[in-house]
Amino acid sequence: MGKQVLHIDCPDEKGLVYRITEVLYNYGLNIVSNQEFVDATSNHFVMRTAFEGDRTPEGVVRDLNKALPADANIRRAEIGHRSIVVMATKEAHCLGDLLLRYSYGEIPADIDAVISNYGELEALSRAFDVPFHQVSHKGLERRAHEKQLQEVIDRYDPDYIVLAKYMRIFTPEFVNRYRGRIVNIHHSFLPAFIGANPYRQAFERGVKIIGATAHFVTEDLDEGPIIAQDVLPVNHTHTADQMANAGRDVEKTVLAKAVKLLLEERIFIHNGRTIVFE
Amino acid sequence: MGKQVLHIDCPDEKGLVYRITEVLYNYGLNIVSNQEFVDATSNHFVMRTAFEGDRTPEGVVRDLNKALPADANIRRAEIGHRSIVVMATKEAHCLGDLLLRYSYGEIPADIDAVISNYGELEALSRAFDVPFHQVSHKGLERRAHEKQLQEVIDRYDPDYIVLAKYMRIFTPEFVNRYRGRIVNIHHSFLPAFIGANPYRQAFERGVKIIGATAHFVTEDLDEGPIIAQDVLPVNHTHTADQMANAGRDVEKTVLAKAVKLLLEERIFIHNGRTIVFE
Amino acid sequence: MGKQVLHIDCPDEKGLVYRITEVLYNYGLNIVSNQEFVDATSNHFVMRTAFEGDRTPEGVVRDLNKALPADANIRRAEIGHRSIVVMATKEAHCLGDLLLRYSYGEIPADIDAVISNYGELEALSRAFDVPFHQVSHKGLERRAHEKQLQEVIDRYDPDYIVLAKYMRIFTPEFVNRYRGRIVNIHHSFLPAFIGANPYRQAFERGVKIIGATAHFVTEDLDEGPIIAQDVLPVNHTHTADQMANAGRDVEKTVLAKAVKLLLEERIFIHNGRTIVFE
Amino acid sequence: MGKQVLHIDCPDEKGLVYRITEVLYNYGLNIVSNQEFVDATSNHFVMRTAFEGDRTPEGVVRDLNKALPADANIRRAEIGHRSIVVMATKEAHCLGDLLLRYSYGEIPADIDAVISNYGELEALSRAFDVPFHQVSHKGLERRAHEKQLQEVIDRYDPDYIVLAKYMRIFTPEFVNRYRGRIVNIHHSFLPAFIGANPYRQAFERGVKIIGATAHFVTEDLDEGPIIAQDVLPVNHTHTADQMANAGRDVEKTVLAKAVKLLLEERIFIHNGRTIVFE
Structure with a gap:
C-alpha cells in the first residue's frame, strides 16, 4: 500500500486544523503524520498530512475546498510514484x-x-x-x-x-x-x-x-x-x-x-x- | 501576554487531532503551533499545542478529558513562569x-x-x-x-x-x-x-x-x-x-x-x- | 612525477628531526610536507615526510637507519601506486x-x-x-x-x-x-x-x-x-x-x-x- | 615551567627544517611540537616550534637569523604570559x-x-x-x-x-x-x-x-x-x-x-x- 500526501496552504485563520481534520476523519483516513506551520510574518498557514492508502479519495479534495478559504492551495501526491x-x-x-x-x-x-x-x-x-x-x-x-x-x-x-x-x-x-x-x-x-x-x-x-x-x-x-x-x-x-x-x-x-x-x-x-x- | 502549552498523549486512534482541535476552536484559542507524532511501534499519540493567552481556560482541559480516551494524559504549562x-x-x-x-x-x-x-x-x-x-x-x-x-x-x-x-x-x-x-x-x-x-x-x-x-x-x-x-x-x-x-x-x-x-x-x-x- | 612518503617512528630523543632532515637535505629531496608528533604518554616520535620524486633513493633509507636509533621503523611508500x-x-x-x-x-x-x-x-x-x-x-x-x-x-x-x-x-x-x-x-x-x-x-x-x-x-x-x-x-x-x-x-x-x-x-x-x- | 613558541616564516628553499632544527638541537631545546607548512602557491615556508623552558635562549634567535634567509621573520612568545x-x-x-x-x-x-x-x-x-x-x-x-x-x-x-x-x-x-x-x-x-x-x-x-x-x-x-x-x-x-x-x-x-x-x-x-x- 502506498502513501498519500496532502499539501494545504492558505492565509491563516482560526480553526483550520479542526476543519481539515474533520474532513479527513469523515473519510476515515489513516493518518500517519500531520505537520503544520504558521508563518507569523506573513500570517500564512501550511499543512502536510500523510496517510496510508492506494489513492486519495476524490471527495477529500472537494470537501477540503468547501471547508477552506477560497484562496487555499490543495495539492495531493502519491509518494513513490514520481x-x-x-x-x-x-x-x-x-x-x-x-x-x-x-x-x-x-x-x-x-x-x-x-x-x-x-x-x-x-x-x-x-x-x-x-x-x-x-x-x-x-x-x-x-x-x-x-x-x-x-x-x-x-x-x-x-x-x-x-x-x-x-x-x-x-x-x-x-x-x-x-x-x-x-x-x-x-x-x-x-x-x-x-x-x-x-x-x-x-x-x-x-x-x-x-x-x-x-x-x-x-x-x-x-x-x-x-x-x-x-x-x-x-x-x-x-x-x-x-x-x-x-x-x-x-x-x-x-x-x-x-x-x-x-x-x-x-x-x-x-x-x-x-x-x-x- | 504569555504562552500556554498543552501536552496531550494517549493510545492512537482515528480522529484525535480533529477532536482536540474542535475543543480548542470552541474556546477560540489563538494557536501558535501544533505538533503531533504517532509512535508507530507502540501506537501512541503525542501532541503539543502552543497558544497565546494569559492562562489556559479551565474548560479546555475538562472538555478535552471528555473528548479523549479515558487514559489520555493532559498537561498544561505556562511558558516563562517556571x-x-x-x-x-x-x-x-x-x-x-x-x-x-x-x-x-x-x-x-x-x-x-x-x-x-x-x-x-x-x-x-x-x-x-x-x-x-x-x-x-x-x-x-x-x-x-x-x-x-x-x-x-x-x-x-x-x-x-x-x-x-x-x-x-x-x-x-x-x-x-x-x-x-x-x-x-x-x-x-x-x-x-x-x-x-x-x-x-x-x-x-x-x-x-x-x-x-x-x-x-x-x-x-x-x-x-x-x-x-x-x-x-x-x-x-x-x-x-x-x-x-x-x-x-x-x-x-x-x-x-x-x-x-x-x-x-x-x-x-x-x-x-x-x-x-x- | 609521483609523490614519495617516508614514515618514521621510534622512541623520542633530542635531535631526531635534525638528523632526519639532514639526510633528506643531503639527498636534495624536494620536501612537500613534513609532519611530526611526539606521543608524550609513551614518549614515542612519529614523522611523515612527503617529497616529490619518481622513487625514494636507496641511500636515504640506509642513511636514515644509520642516523636513527636501532629500533626505529622506517617505511617508504609511493602514493598513487597502491x-x-x-x-x-x-x-x-x-x-x-x-x-x-x-x-x-x-x-x-x-x-x-x-x-x-x-x-x-x-x-x-x-x-x-x-x-x-x-x-x-x-x-x-x-x-x-x-x-x-x-x-x-x-x-x-x-x-x-x-x-x-x-x-x-x-x-x-x-x-x-x-x-x-x-x-x-x-x-x-x-x-x-x-x-x-x-x-x-x-x-x-x-x-x-x-x-x-x-x-x-x-x-x-x-x-x-x-x-x-x-x-x-x-x-x-x-x-x-x-x-x-x-x-x-x-x-x-x-x-x-x-x-x-x-x-x-x-x-x-x-x-x-x-x-x-x- | 612555561612553554616557549618560535614562529618562523620565509620564502621556501631546501634545507630550512634541517637548518632550523640544527640550531634548536645545538641549544639542547626540549621540543614538544614542530609544525611546518609550505604554501605552494606563494612558495612560502612557515614553521611553529614549541619547546619547554622558562625562556628562549638569546642565542637561538641570533643563530636562526644567521642560518636563515635575510628576509626570514622570527618571532618568539611565551605561552601563558600574555x-x-x-x-x-x-x-x-x-x-x-x-x-x-x-x-x-x-x-x-x-x-x-x-x-x-x-x-x-x-x-x-x-x-x-x-x-x-x-x-x-x-x-x-x-x-x-x-x-x-x-x-x-x-x-x-x-x-x-x-x-x-x-x-x-x-x-x-x-x-x-x-x-x-x-x-x-x-x-x-x-x-x-x-x-x-x-x-x-x-x-x-x-x-x-x-x-x-x-x-x-x-x-x-x-x-x-x-x-x-x-x-x-x-x-x-x-x-x-x-x-x-x-x-x-x-x-x-x-x-x-x-x-x-x-x-x-x-x-x-x-x-x-x-x-x-x-
Missing part, C-alpha cells in the same frame, strides 16, 4: 551518488533519464541502466539549445528536474516552463564569492568552511528558495583543487537530501522561502 | 553557561538557587545574584545527605532540577521523588567507556570524536531518556586532559539546549524514549 | 561510493577486485569494470572459507583490504595474515549497544545521534585502532530502519575518508591508537 | 563566555580590562573581577572617540584586542596602530548578506544554516584574514530573532576558539590568509 530527469555536464559525483542511491532503493522515484550537454557521463548512466541523452549546446543559441532540451525532457514528463552540476544558465522562459520543479546544487562559502572560480577565491581568502546549497531554480541565478545546506571544514593545507574535492562530498550529500525531501513532498514554498517538514 | 534549581559539584562550565544565558534572558525560567556539595562555585553563583547553598556530603550517609538536599530543594519547589556536573549518584528514592523532573549532562563517547576516568580511556583508544548526552535521571544511572546529544572532533594531539577540556564545550552546549527544550515544554517521555518537538 | 581489494556482503552503499570515487579519480589506488560471500553486488562491481569474486561461505567451516578468500586475495596481492560492510567475523589467523592492512567500517552510537540489531536498540533508547567508525581490524572484534569517525543527527521520527538508512550516509563517508587517509599513508599505529596526519 | 583587552558594546554572550572560560583557567592569558561604549556590561565584568571602562562615543567624532579608546588600551599594553561584539567601525589609523592584534567575531551566512539587519535578510531568504567567522581586523571591514568559522542548522520555525539567538551560540564558540588559537600562537598570516596549526 519520476525525475537528471541534468549534468561533466562531473560525476552528484549524478553518480543519485544513481547509486536509486540502485538500492533510496530515491522514492524513477530516474527516467540523464541529459547532458557532453558525453562524459554516458557510461555512468548506462551502468545503472538509465537512458542517457547528449544534447550538445555547441553552435546553438541558448533558446535553440533549450528547445532541444525541452523536447527530450517533455518526452519523459518528469515531476522534477534535478540539476546535478549542470553548468549552464537557463533563460527565464525555460525556468518558467518548469516553475517550482527544477532543483539545483550550488557550492556556497562564508563569505560568499561572486564571479569565476569561487574555490580559487575561497582558497585565497583562507576560508575554514566550504558548503553547498540545494535550491529551487528561479530567474534569479542561484537565488531561488533554499531547500538544504551543509558545510565541511577545510584548512590552510587545502589547495583550491582540494577545496573543490572536499566540496564534492558536501554537494552530493546536500543534493541527495534535497531530492529526497522533494520526492517525499516535504517542501512548501511561500514568499520565496521554503518550509521543509523533515 | 523555575529551576541547579546542582553542581566543582566544575564551573555548565553552571556558568546557564547563569550567563539566564543573565541575558535566554533561559525561560527563574534559576532559584544553586546547590553544591562543595563551596567552589559560590562566588560564581553570587556573581549572578543566584542564592548558593552548600550541602556537604562529608560524614553523611547517602540518605542523610539527600534528606538535607531535599530540604533545600523543596524550599524552592522548582519545576525542574538541573544537574550541571553534579558528580554524585542519587538513591532510587530521591530519583522517584522528582521523577521526570531531573536532567543530567553526561560525557559520551564512541565507543562507550565504562568505569573510572572515561577521558583517559577515550584517549588510550584514540577516539576521533567526543560527545555529551543530556538525559532525564532514572534509577538506571546515566541511562534515562535522552533529550539532546552532540559531539566535537578530537585527534591524536589531544591529551586526556585536552579531551576533557574539549568535552566541556559540548557538555555546556548540550545541557543548555536540553534545559531550554524542557522549559519550553517540548519534550514527551514514552516507553523510555523522548519525543522532542524542536 | 592497490586495494574490497570485501562486502550485500549492501551497496559503501562499495558503490568507493567505486564511484574510484571512477572519477578520487581514490589514489587501483581497486583490483571486489570479493563477496553473496552475488548481489556483482552487477555494481562490473558496472565499474572491477572484477567480482563470489566466495560463498555456505556449507564451509570458517577456516575453509577463509582459505578460499585468501586464495583470491593473494592473487591480487593488495596493499590493503577494505571491508565495505563485510558482515562476517574473521579468525585471528586471518587477521594476523593481513595485520595492519584490513580496514573496517562499523556503525557507532552514543551510548554503544552490544549484541544484535543495534539500530533497533538505538531506536528504543531514543538516541539523537548515530555514527560510524572506520578502524583497523584486530583480533578484538570492532575494537581495532580508530581511523575516522563521524555522526549524523536523528530524532524521534526516525524508525529503526530510517536510522539504519541515515547510518548508511555516515558509514560511506567515513569509510571513504579512512581509505583515502590510508592510501595517502597518513596513518601511524602506536600502542593501539592511531596518529592521523590530516 | 594579556588581552576585550571590547564589547551591549551584548553579553561573547564577553560572558570569555570571562567564564577565563575564570576556570581556559584562556591562557590575563584579561586585563573590558572596554565598552555603553555601561550595560559593567556588572558582568565586575562579577569576574575584571576592570571595566566605559568610553562613550556620544557626541564625539570617530577619531576623538578612538583617541580615548587608545588611551585606555595603551594603559594596559595588551598583546591582543578582542572585539566581542563591539559594534562600531574603526578608522584605518586605529586598525594600523594595532595591526595583526585585533580579532573580531562576525555573523556569517550562506549566502552572505550585505547591509543592515542580516538576520532579517537570512530569515527572509530561508537559510538553513547560520554561522560565525572570527577574523583579524584590517582596513577592509569584516574582510580580514579568517581564523575560525563554524555553523549551526536553523529552519523555517526560526524567526529572525531566533536565528540571532542561535547565532549567539556559534559566535561565542568561534570567538573563544580563535582567542585560544591566538594566545597559543598557532596562527600565521601570509598573503591575507591564515595558516592555523591546530
Whole structure:
C-alpha cells in the first residue's frame, strides 16, 4: 500500500486544523503524520498530512475546498510514484551518488533519464541502466539549445528536474516552463564569492568552511528558495583543487537530501522561502 | 501576554487531532503551533499545542478529558513562569553557561538557587545574584545527605532540577521523588567507556570524536531518556586532559539546549524514549 | 612525477628531526610536507615526510637507519601506486561510493577486485569494470572459507583490504595474515549497544545521534585502532530502519575518508591508537 | 615551567627544517611540537616550534637569523604570559563566555580590562573581577572617540584586542596602530548578506544554516584574514530573532576558539590568509 500526501496552504485563520481534520476523519483516513506551520510574518498557514492508502479519495479534495478559504492551495501526491530527469555536464559525483542511491532503493522515484550537454557521463548512466541523452549546446543559441532540451525532457514528463552540476544558465522562459520543479546544487562559502572560480577565491581568502546549497531554480541565478545546506571544514593545507574535492562530498550529500525531501513532498514554498517538514 | 502549552498523549486512534482541535476552536484559542507524532511501534499519540493567552481556560482541559480516551494524559504549562534549581559539584562550565544565558534572558525560567556539595562555585553563583547553598556530603550517609538536599530543594519547589556536573549518584528514592523532573549532562563517547576516568580511556583508544548526552535521571544511572546529544572532533594531539577540556564545550552546549527544550515544554517521555518537538 | 612518503617512528630523543632532515637535505629531496608528533604518554616520535620524486633513493633509507636509533621503523611508500581489494556482503552503499570515487579519480589506488560471500553486488562491481569474486561461505567451516578468500586475495596481492560492510567475523589467523592492512567500517552510537540489531536498540533508547567508525581490524572484534569517525543527527521520527538508512550516509563517508587517509599513508599505529596526519 | 613558541616564516628553499632544527638541537631545546607548512602557491615556508623552558635562549634567535634567509621573520612568545583587552558594546554572550572560560583557567592569558561604549556590561565584568571602562562615543567624532579608546588600551599594553561584539567601525589609523592584534567575531551566512539587519535578510531568504567567522581586523571591514568559522542548522520555525539567538551560540564558540588559537600562537598570516596549526 502506498502513501498519500496532502499539501494545504492558505492565509491563516482560526480553526483550520479542526476543519481539515474533520474532513479527513469523515473519510476515515489513516493518518500517519500531520505537520503544520504558521508563518507569523506573513500570517500564512501550511499543512502536510500523510496517510496510508492506494489513492486519495476524490471527495477529500472537494470537501477540503468547501471547508477552506477560497484562496487555499490543495495539492495531493502519491509518494513513490514520481519520476525525475537528471541534468549534468561533466562531473560525476552528484549524478553518480543519485544513481547509486536509486540502485538500492533510496530515491522514492524513477530516474527516467540523464541529459547532458557532453558525453562524459554516458557510461555512468548506462551502468545503472538509465537512458542517457547528449544534447550538445555547441553552435546553438541558448533558446535553440533549450528547445532541444525541452523536447527530450517533455518526452519523459518528469515531476522534477534535478540539476546535478549542470553548468549552464537557463533563460527565464525555460525556468518558467518548469516553475517550482527544477532543483539545483550550488557550492556556497562564508563569505560568499561572486564571479569565476569561487574555490580559487575561497582558497585565497583562507576560508575554514566550504558548503553547498540545494535550491529551487528561479530567474534569479542561484537565488531561488533554499531547500538544504551543509558545510565541511577545510584548512590552510587545502589547495583550491582540494577545496573543490572536499566540496564534492558536501554537494552530493546536500543534493541527495534535497531530492529526497522533494520526492517525499516535504517542501512548501511561500514568499520565496521554503518550509521543509523533515 | 504569555504562552500556554498543552501536552496531550494517549493510545492512537482515528480522529484525535480533529477532536482536540474542535475543543480548542470552541474556546477560540489563538494557536501558535501544533505538533503531533504517532509512535508507530507502540501506537501512541503525542501532541503539543502552543497558544497565546494569559492562562489556559479551565474548560479546555475538562472538555478535552471528555473528548479523549479515558487514559489520555493532559498537561498544561505556562511558558516563562517556571523555575529551576541547579546542582553542581566543582566544575564551573555548565553552571556558568546557564547563569550567563539566564543573565541575558535566554533561559525561560527563574534559576532559584544553586546547590553544591562543595563551596567552589559560590562566588560564581553570587556573581549572578543566584542564592548558593552548600550541602556537604562529608560524614553523611547517602540518605542523610539527600534528606538535607531535599530540604533545600523543596524550599524552592522548582519545576525542574538541573544537574550541571553534579558528580554524585542519587538513591532510587530521591530519583522517584522528582521523577521526570531531573536532567543530567553526561560525557559520551564512541565507543562507550565504562568505569573510572572515561577521558583517559577515550584517549588510550584514540577516539576521533567526543560527545555529551543530556538525559532525564532514572534509577538506571546515566541511562534515562535522552533529550539532546552532540559531539566535537578530537585527534591524536589531544591529551586526556585536552579531551576533557574539549568535552566541556559540548557538555555546556548540550545541557543548555536540553534545559531550554524542557522549559519550553517540548519534550514527551514514552516507553523510555523522548519525543522532542524542536 | 609521483609523490614519495617516508614514515618514521621510534622512541623520542633530542635531535631526531635534525638528523632526519639532514639526510633528506643531503639527498636534495624536494620536501612537500613534513609532519611530526611526539606521543608524550609513551614518549614515542612519529614523522611523515612527503617529497616529490619518481622513487625514494636507496641511500636515504640506509642513511636514515644509520642516523636513527636501532629500533626505529622506517617505511617508504609511493602514493598513487597502491592497490586495494574490497570485501562486502550485500549492501551497496559503501562499495558503490568507493567505486564511484574510484571512477572519477578520487581514490589514489587501483581497486583490483571486489570479493563477496553473496552475488548481489556483482552487477555494481562490473558496472565499474572491477572484477567480482563470489566466495560463498555456505556449507564451509570458517577456516575453509577463509582459505578460499585468501586464495583470491593473494592473487591480487593488495596493499590493503577494505571491508565495505563485510558482515562476517574473521579468525585471528586471518587477521594476523593481513595485520595492519584490513580496514573496517562499523556503525557507532552514543551510548554503544552490544549484541544484535543495534539500530533497533538505538531506536528504543531514543538516541539523537548515530555514527560510524572506520578502524583497523584486530583480533578484538570492532575494537581495532580508530581511523575516522563521524555522526549524523536523528530524532524521534526516525524508525529503526530510517536510522539504519541515515547510518548508511555516515558509514560511506567515513569509510571513504579512512581509505583515502590510508592510501595517502597518513596513518601511524602506536600502542593501539592511531596518529592521523590530516 | 612555561612553554616557549618560535614562529618562523620565509620564502621556501631546501634545507630550512634541517637548518632550523640544527640550531634548536645545538641549544639542547626540549621540543614538544614542530609544525611546518609550505604554501605552494606563494612558495612560502612557515614553521611553529614549541619547546619547554622558562625562556628562549638569546642565542637561538641570533643563530636562526644567521642560518636563515635575510628576509626570514622570527618571532618568539611565551605561552601563558600574555594579556588581552576585550571590547564589547551591549551584548553579553561573547564577553560572558570569555570571562567564564577565563575564570576556570581556559584562556591562557590575563584579561586585563573590558572596554565598552555603553555601561550595560559593567556588572558582568565586575562579577569576574575584571576592570571595566566605559568610553562613550556620544557626541564625539570617530577619531576623538578612538583617541580615548587608545588611551585606555595603551594603559594596559595588551598583546591582543578582542572585539566581542563591539559594534562600531574603526578608522584605518586605529586598525594600523594595532595591526595583526585585533580579532573580531562576525555573523556569517550562506549566502552572505550585505547591509543592515542580516538576520532579517537570512530569515527572509530561508537559510538553513547560520554561522560565525572570527577574523583579524584590517582596513577592509569584516574582510580580514579568517581564523575560525563554524555553523549551526536553523529552519523555517526560526524567526529572525531566533536565528540571532542561535547565532549567539556559534559566535561565542568561534570567538573563544580563535582567542585560544591566538594566545597559543598557532596562527600565521601570509598573503591575507591564515595558516592555523591546530
